[in-house]
Amino acid sequence: MLSEARVRGRIRSGRWRSICRGILLAGNGRLTRDQQLxxxxPAARRAARTTLRRLPIDMPAVLVHRTTVLPEAHLQRARPPRTTTARALVDAAGWAAGVDEAQSVLAAGCQQRRVLPEELRAVLDVLPRAPRRRLIGQTISDIAGGAQALSEIDFLRLCRRHRLPAADLQEHRVDAAGRNRWLDAYWREWRVQVEIDGAHHMDAKQWAADMRRQNDVWTSGDRILRFPAWLVRARPDEVADTVRRALVAAGWTPTVPLRHPAQK
Incomplete structure (x- = not known):
């Protein structure tokens, strides 16, 4: 066993590193991911008892959150100790800086096949006081209904708010070339489809592919509307009005009268 003096000597010489109070690295390299965890x-446990400690520059900061509900089912059999992916995502959504970040965390987890909506629901069911519980529950329902990206969740919210009929999400189609396609939103009864385009659709190759796909849709007899994701979020009323007019033109009868764009 090394004496305190010898330990201090190795730290001063640069052979060892002092990570934070009470924790040493018997080396001088950067921490690996497992070492960071x-x-x-112990740093988080100490922070929970006292104040948050500063950690080395090559390690992400540790932010302590407390919970009174942590059943065994929410823990992984892994080292270091950690919660399940579903519990981690629900917690992250509750701790997120804003609504969009909270929904993005949940949508990304499901889109990347890290977790299933029903696993998120099971976690939420035993957390009656979870932050943003209502928002998280609605987001899980939207994801289970087919919305896998934040832009699609925003579009669903827009449709509900403007009393548009419910659309089928991620509807499977086979295009004219025999390729599998999944439609962002589709009203089968009126043969109207909506595509929400992310930033990658601005790429020249993607743009050409989008045009071919749009031509396939039109020649099949369907109507197609395309909106950039930013427009769905920034101008929801404009998007809703366009969708409404397309549905009416296709034969849908709205429950509230159409408002002319010039009217206030």
């Missing part, structure tokens, strides 16, 4: 466990 192992340092975070």
């Amino acid at each position: 192992w340092v975070a466990v």
